[in-house]
Amino acid sequence: MSILTKSNISRILLKACSPFTYSSIYRVTINNRNLSTVVDSPKKIKLTFYSDKDKYDFEAAVGKTLLFEAKKSNVGIAGICEGKKVCNSCHVHLDKKAYQIVGEPTEEECDIFDLASGIADVYIPGSSRLCCQITVSSELEGAEIFIPRNSLL
Numbered sequence: 271m272s273i274l275t276k277s278n279i280s281r282i283l284l285k286a287c288s289p290f291t292y293s294s295i296y297r298v299t300i301n302n303r304n305l306s307t308v309v310d311s312p313k314k315i316k317l318t319f320y321s322d323k324d325k326y327d328f329e330a331a332v333g334k335t336l337l338f339e340a341k342k343s344n345v346g347i348a349g350i351c352e353g354k355k356v357c358n359s360c361h362v363h364l365d366k367k368a369y370q371i372v373g374e375p376t377e378e379e380c381d382i383f384d385l386a387s388g389i390a391d392v393y394i395p396g397s398s399r400l401c402c403q404i405t406v407s408s409e410l411e412g413a414e415i416f417i418p419r420n421s422l423l
């Protein structure tokens with residue numbers, strides 16, 4: 271039988287809780303004793319979204335979806351279907367370096383661009399991505415991402 275010491279509880283919490291998901295102080299009470307464990311905050315990177323009219327500097331948590339991190343920071347991007355890959359309103363243009371980091375869109379993502387052709391902003395090979403399909407990574411630090419007209423709120 272293992273003894274529940276403060277360090278054992280720390281180890282259990284760190285195993286059970288992804289640092290990308292949780293950050294804060296966890297309060298654990300055992301036999302009326304309050305034991306607290308600090309779990310590191312998720313790493314955040316600085317990003318910029320911009321359009322013809324506006325510029326948004328914000329911080330995004332590594333491991334999270336780019337669209338949701340942008341919306342959390344009140345970036346003026348639509349993302350109407352909230353990541354269900356049906357609206358194309360989270361279409362962004364990446365520069366060459368950022369595109370190489372996030373990679374090519376999936377076939378399913380390309381289908382969304384095909385469906386939207388003619389009604390939405392032009393798909394640019396080597397630049398266009400749906401930002402609801404991009405996971406924030408450390409390598410994207412400092413990236414500047416363009417929001418085309420039809421993706422604006």
Ligand code: FES
Nearest residue numbers: 351353357360402
């Ligand atoms: S939010 Fe609709 S496709 Fe990305």
